Structure formats: C-alpha cells, structure tokens
Amino acid sequence: xxxxxxxxxxxxxxxxxxxxxxxxxxxxxxxxxxxxxxxxxxxxxxxxxxxxxxxxxxxxxxxxxxxxxxxxxxxxxxxxxxxxxxxxxxxxxxxxxxxxxxxxxxxxxxxxxxxxxxxxxxxxxxxxxxxxxxxxxxxxxxxxxxxxxxxxxxxxxxxxxxxxxxxxxxxxxxxxxxxxxxxxxxxxxxxxxxxxxxxxxxxxxxxxxxxxxxxxxxxxxxxxxxxxxxxxxxxxxxxxxxxxxxxxxxxxxxxxxxxxxxxxxxxxxxxxxxxxxxxxxxxxxxxxxxxxxxxxxxxx
Amino acid sequence: xxxxxxxxxxxxxxxxxxxxxxxxxxxxxxxxxxxxxxxxxxxxxxxxxxxxxxxxxxxxxxxxxxxxxxxxxxxxxxxxxxxxxxxxxxxxxxxxxxxxxxxxxxxxxxxxxxxxxxxxxxxxxxxxxxxxxxxxxxxxxxxxxxxxxxxxxxxxxxxxxxxxxxxxxxxxxxxxxxxxxxxxxxxxxxxxxxxxxxxxxxxxxxxxxxxxxxxxxxxxxxxxxxxxxxxxxxxxxxxxxxxxxxxxxxxxxx
Numbered sequence: 001x002x003x004x005x006x007x008x009x010x011x012x013x014x015x016x017x018x019x020x021x022x023x024x025x026x027x028x029x030x031x032x033x034x035x036x037x038x039x040x041x042x043x044x045x046x047x048x049x050x051x052x053x054x055x056x057x058x059x060x061x062x063x064x065x066x067x068x069x070x071x072x073x074x075x076x077x078x079x080x081x082x083x084x085x086x087x088x089x090x091x092x093x094x095x096x097x098x099x100x101x102x103x104x105x106x107x108x109x110x111x112x113x114x115x116x117x118x119x120x121x122x123x124x125x126x127x128x129x130x131x132x133x134x135x136x137x138x139x140x141x142x143x144x145x146x147x148x149x150x151x152x153x154x155x156x157x158x159x160x161x162x163x164x165x166x167x168x169x170x171x172x173x174x175x176x177x178x179x180x181x182x183x184x185x186x187x188x189x190x191x192x193x194x195x196x197x198x199x200x201x202x203x204x205x206x207x208x209x210x211x212x213x214x215x216x217x218x219x220x221x222x223x224x225x226x227x228x229x230x231x232x233x234x235x236x237x238x239x240x241x242x243x244x245x246x247x248x249x250x251x252x253x254x255x256x257x258x259x260x261x262x263x264x265x266x267x268x269x270x271x272x273x274x275x276x277x278x279x280x281x282x283x284x285x286x287x288x289x290x291x292x293x294x295x296x297x298x299x300x
Numbered sequence: 301x302x303x304x305x306x307x308x309x310x311x312x313x314x315x316x317x318x319x320x321x322x323x324x325x326x327x328x329x330x331x332x333x334x335x336x337x338x339x340x341x342x343x344x345x346x347x348x349x350x351x352x353x354x355x356x357x358x359x360x361x362x363x364x365x366x367x368x369x370x371x372x373x374x375x376x377x378x379x380x381x382x383x384x385x386x387x388x389x390x391x392x393x394x395x396x397x398x399x400x401x402x403x404x405x406x407x408x409x410x411x412x413x414x415x416x417x418x419x420x421x422x423x424x425x426x427x428x429x430x431x432x433x434x435x436x437x438x439x440x441x442x443x444x445x446x447x448x449x450x451x452x453x454x455x456x457x458x459x460x461x462x463x464x465x466x467x468x469x470x471x472x473x474x475x476x477x478x479x480x481x482x483x484x485x486x487x488x489x490x491x492x493x494x495x496x497x498x499x500x501x502x503x504x505x506x507x508x509x510x511x512x513x514x515x516x517x518x519x520x521x522x523x524x525x526x527x528x529x530x531x532x533x534x535x536x537x538x539x540x541x542x543x544x545x546x547x548x549x550x551x552x553x554x
Contacts, residue, residue: 056554081407088404092400094305
C-alpha cells in the first residue's frame with residue numbers, strides 16, 4: 001500500500017552539542033502529492049527538521065520517516081535520498097564545476113534521471129552550460145539547483161527557503177516552475193519558508209512551527225475556513241471570560257468591544273454571543289499571515 | 301562520480317606535491333658530481349661526536365650513487381617533504397566545510413562510509429602515484445650525471461614511502477572529519493610527525509621500529525629485502541585511523 005504521508009515526524013527532538021534545543025516534540029504529517037509549506041520564524045527549527053529528514057542531522061529523540069523509511073537509519077537514509085531531491089537555502093553547489101559538469105555529475109547518481117526535463121529546464125531557465133557555478137548569480141544558482149532537483153525523477157522535493165535572496169520576478173519564476181512541475185509529475189513538494197505570501201500562493205497544506213514545535217498544521221483551505229476573527233459589541237462591559245474555551249486562541253477586550261480569534265470556526269462564538277445579547281457581531285476571515293502571527297505570538 | 305569530485309578537490313595539492321618532490325629529487329641527483337668532488341675532503345674533517353660520525357657516514361655512503369641517493373634523498377629529504385605531502389593530501393574531505401557544496405554532497409544517495417572510502421582511496425591513489433613518480437625519476441635522471449639507478453630499487457623505495465606516508469595521510473583524513481578547515485589537520489599531523497621524530501632521536505632503540513625507518517627504506521637499502529613487518533604495521537595503523545575517521549563522520553551532524 002502506498003504511504004498516505006510522504007513525510008511524518010512524531011515527537012521529534014533535537015538537542016545540539018552545547019545544549020540548545022532546536023526541536024522540542026515536532027509532529028508533522030505531509031500528505032503524499034501535496035505542496036506542503038513549512039512555516040516558521042528564523043531559528044524555529046525548519047532547517048534542522050529538513051536535515052534530519054535527509055540524514056544530515058541525527059534526532060535526539062522521536063521518530064522521523066520519509067516514504068515510511070526511518071530517516072535516522074543509515075541504509076534507509078540512502079534510499080530516502082535516492083528518491084528525494086533537496087535544494088538548500090544557500091544553493092551550495094560545486095563552484096569549480098561548470099553548469100554542464102554539475103549536471104553530468106548529479107545525473108550519475110540517479111538512474112531515473114530525466115534527460116527531457118534536463119533539456120527543458122536548461123532552456124526555460126536559460127542556464128549557460130559552459131559557465132562555472134561560482135560565476136553564476138544567486139538567481140541562476142537557484143535555477144541550476146532546481147534543474148538538478150527536478151530532473152532526477154524524485155518523488156519528493158525538499159526545499160529550504162527556495163526563494164531566499166531572489167528578486168520578485170525571479171521568485172515568481174521559481175514558484176511557477178515548482179507548481180508546474182508538481183502538477184505535471186505528481187510529486188510531493190515540502191518547502192520551508194518564512195515568506196508567507198509565497199506559501200499562500202502555492203501550498204495546499206501548511207505547518208507552522210515555533211521553537212521546535214508544531215503550533216498549527218493542516219490543509220490551507222481548512223485553516224482559512226476554521227480560523228475566524230469575530231468582533232462583538234455589547235451594551236455594557238464585554239464579558240471576556242465567557243469566551244475562554246477550547247478552540248478560542250485569543251480574546252481581546254476593549255471596553256464594550258470583544259475580539260475573539262477562533263480555530264474552530266465562528267459558529268460556537270456567535271451562539272455564545274447571541275446568548276449574551278451582543279448588539280453587533282462581525283465575522284472576519286483571517287489571512288495566513290494573521291494565522292502565522294497569532295500562532296507564534298500565542299506561543300510567547 | 302565521487303571519485304571525480306575527490307580528484308577535483310585535491311588535484312592542485314596533488315600537482316603541487318608532485319612538482320615539489322620532482323624538483324627536490326631531480327636537484328639531489330644533479331648535484332651528485334659536486335658532492336662526489338667533496339667526498340675526499342671529508343676524512344680530513346676532525347669534527348667529533350655524533351655530527352662528525354654522521355658526516356663521515358654520509359661521505360662513506362656517497363662514494364656510491366645508490367648510497368648517496370639513500371642517505372640524501374630517502375633518509376633525509378623524503379622524511380621531511382614526504383611527511384608534509386602525505387598530510388597535505390589527506391586534509392579536507394568531500395563534506396568538510398571548506399569543501400564547496402558539502403550539503404549537496406550529503407544529499408546524494410551515498411552513505412557516509414562511502415564518502416570516507418572514496419576520499420581515502422582517491423587520496424591514497426594520488427599518494428602512490430606521487431611516490432612512484434618521484435622514485436622512478438631517479439633511474440631516468442641518473443644518466444644525466446653519468447650514473448645508474450635500478451628501477452627495482454626505485455619501486456621498492458616507493459612502496460616503503462607509500463606505506464609510511466599512508467599513516468600521516470590517514471591521520472590527516474581522520475582529523476579532517478573533526479575540523480572544518482584544512483589547516484588544523486595538516487598542522488596537527490605534522491606536529492605528530494615531529495613528536496615521533498623527537499621520540500626516535502631520544503630513544504635510539506626505537507629507531508628500527510619507527511615509521512620513518514619504513515619511509516626511508518632503511519632495511520631494504522641495507523639488506524635488499526622489503527621491510528614487510530614495517531609495511532604491514534603501517535598499513536594496519538593507516539586502516540585503523542581510516543576506520544576511526546569513518547566512525548567519526550558517521551556520528552557527525554552537519
């Protein structure tokens with residue numbers, strides 16, 4: 001049976017030598033075939049998670065699997081990397097090689113290398129085959145890293161801050177290439193970012209992590225559906241305590257006005273507000289940026 | 301393909317090593333006529349003690365080209381230059397931080413054991429090529445000064461150099477799995493060689509068992525037999541160091 005999840009982590013911990021905790025019980029389920037946005041502030045644990053999935057860092061505790069294979073098992077890790085493509089945030093390739101050498105070198109490791117995709121992306125990205133990697137601009141290096149990832153016939157593409165340092169035009173080009181490729185090839189894309197707009201643009205599921213823990217996770221449409229801000233106006237002093245319940249992430253009172261943020265839709269709040277004779281009720285949809293900010297500040 | 305990457309990472313060090321040792325070896329051969337002219341003056345030297353004894357021994361050995369090459373080249377110059385070259389070729393690594401694209405390499409479907417194995421094999425191949433080239437240079441250049449040097453002697457000494465050099469190469473390889481820059485492994489490996497050399501000087505009885513005795517091919521020069529015990533011991537130490545390097549790399553976070 002095919003795995004429903006391309007990537008899973010359960011209660012994953014990572015403590016680095018020196019005592020800093022990068023991950024503190026991270027649980028994550030990345031559906032196979034999805035474009036999964038992995039959001040978090042700088043230092044939230046995104047890169048550590050990715051490195052654990054690819055066998056570059058060993059977890060201190062917990063479980064991480066990719067295609068159902070244990071990421072911390074050396075033999076399984078080789079198999080994971082055979083079926084996974086990775087683009088690091090630094091796009092750290094071999095500076096001394098030319099674009100053509102870099103492509104030939106990488107192709108040698110992947111029996112399912114796709115020459116047709118290689119040629120397509122060479123043309124699309126207008127990469128100069130004879131130019132040394134170290135002479136490429138950051139944008140061109142990103143495109144080369146993508147070509148090397150997209151052509152290897154991988155089932156999972158892992159990208160760590162793929163658009164970091166790119167101008168808006170280049171960012172758009174990269175995102176479109178990713179979406180187009182995912183649609184054509186049906187692969188899973190797992191990408192970390194703190195650029196909320198780009199996650200919102202291409203992801204169909206997200207996880208927001210903070211300080212090494214998942215604080216919000218799910219399909220983007222479900223999050224948009226469930227996260228609601230409700231503004232209530234009462235005749236007298238707003239009864240803030242009456243709204244403190246599971247699913248209510250924040251209650252702010254300002255005189256007669258009460259603003260309630262819910263992760264369980266607006267209906268339970270509206271029912272409670274009617275019972276308390278609210279004179280005005282407004283339901284406002286919440287953007288991913290607001291969800292992100294509310295999630296990480298809630299943790300604080 | 302990792303071979304190709306390893307070769308690209310180390311090729312300049314390889315060429316520098318080859319160049320330096322080739323020049324040094326050629327120089328030793330070409331100055332032989334001048335050394336030979338000075339040899340008759342040596343018995344008149346009244347320098348006493350260890351230094352005088354050493355000068356007289358070298359002068360005695362230098363009456364024959366084979367003895368001169370062993371005393372000046374394999375026993376003296378090689379001991380210093382080959383040690384540094386061996387350590388130099390062992391520094392760095394396919395995933396050392398100084399090596400470009402370390403994360404890219406780690407994301408390839410190869411195990412860390414393979415990374416160490418390919419790096420070590422490629423480096424040892426370079427070491428063997430340098431050893432054979434500089435040794436075989438002797439029979440090629442010797443006729444220029446009217447001398448002959450046996451190819452079998454050159455190959456035997458190359459083997460001794462390679463076996464002993466592999467110890468310092470492997471030590472540098474091991475240190476490179478702990479340090480991210482190439483300089484500390486080189487410095488520590490050379491310092492380790494200096495300490496071994498000092499121990500050999502202080503404890504004379506250890507000299508026959510020293511890695512430098514294997515490197516110079518002392519036994520082969522004097523008896524015509526390869527020092528198999530020394531060669532195998534060096535290979536064993538080298539293998540042990542590379543094994544520890546593999547374990548060390550396997551447990552590292554990147």
